[in-house]
Amino acid sequence: MNWQWFHRLGSPRWFYEKTNAWLPWLMVSAWGLLLIGGVWGLAFAPEDAKQHNSFRILYIHAPVAYVSMSCYYLMAISGAVGLIWKMKLPFMVMKACAPIGLGLTIVVLATGSIWGKPTWGTWWEWDARLTSYLILSFLYLGAIALQQAFQNRDTADRASAILALVGMVNIPIIYKSVDWWYTLHQPATLKIVGKSTIAPSMLYPLFVMIIAFYIFFTLVLILYTRTEILRRESRTQWVKDIVLGKEEGARS
């Protein structure tokens, strides 16, 4: 079996040069789909019978929620790959995941409470889902804090990879426990509008938005990783060439 592609993945230079060509495509498709899904969802999807127009925040809230959860798993998996195969690139991806994930969870929490005010009549409710996303943002904060605490970059990488892996075991546990905690203690005084089957005319724009946000996440992740590559490889000749504007020669 040919494993060359896998070893090449470990090379920051290969990644940097390869993604150069992807960037315009990702950029166009991310913004294009965001625009299509956004306009479709916000302007053309039918109004919800019970929540009227306030439900439309779903088209941002739900996709970002999916992506921010996937981001944690990506962080943990790339940390594991870095630990096991001792590659440089996965650690850079892992490091890039933490601030992006924190930003995404903040968007989830903010859009959630903006939706909560007209629907539940309160900005914050200790609801299982809200609480578990709050905890997810704490986990991202911990990962960022640990990364920044070390002077030695190698130690920081491996330590935060271990923390990310420990968190990966814990996320399902936290998710479930918060869920049970809610049903154990809080009789459902504020009921979300029943989880009725969503109409297709509402669902299609949601699909578009989910795909759009995943592509957007990929784009941002690649941009962060590229920055990290330049920072870490700043002593190598190929980075110096790029910075000094001899990029064309390096790419061929």
Add this chain to the structure above:
Amino acid sequence: MAEPSSLFLATLKRDLTLAFRNRGDMVNPLVFFLIAITMIPLALGPEKAVLMRIAPGIIWVMALLATLLSLDNLFRSDFDDGSLEQLLISPYPLSLAVAAKVFVHWLATGLPLTLMAPLLGVMLSLPEKAFGALVLSLVLGTAAMSLIGSIGAALTVGLRKGGVLISLIVMPLYIPILIFGASAVQTAALGEAYTMQLAVLGAGLAIALVLAPLAAAGALRVSVNG
């Protein structure tokens, strides 16, 4: 070469001796537990009905904070005097030594906290039927917290100012234990069965017992060599 279990026993004996010689380190978290709980009636007023309602949660949160307070010491003194490095280069599995250290940590902080909790329960007028649940849930919960906390202590042992950082990275991981521990006491106070919560705490302890020493040993190798 001796058995790996002799490493466990030797570390256990050594750390127990050390813990008894430095009694201050052992007593401080307990005193913190006592004083912090005294603050609650002073802040909220001594109304019995209010205290009774919040007692399970308050005792559990304070037990969690007291455990956090003691975590920084888990590997710190061994790191400072170099004996941790000796353990790292020894041919025995490091996770066993970590397990012994965590066990001593629990004996020195978790167990006394558990034994002291009924007294504080009386002070916060916790209903009598909840005392069994309080002790049982704290036994399981403090053991799991020592184990999970050892990962945070191992990750930060090489850092000068590890104390606050430990709390930051360990507290989110403590949330399930806190939820089920407090919930066990609360359900017992209402006179209902709390076996489910205890079972979940036991399951959490079992997972932590298997995984945490391995993760902490890995973390020690990273943060000491690096």
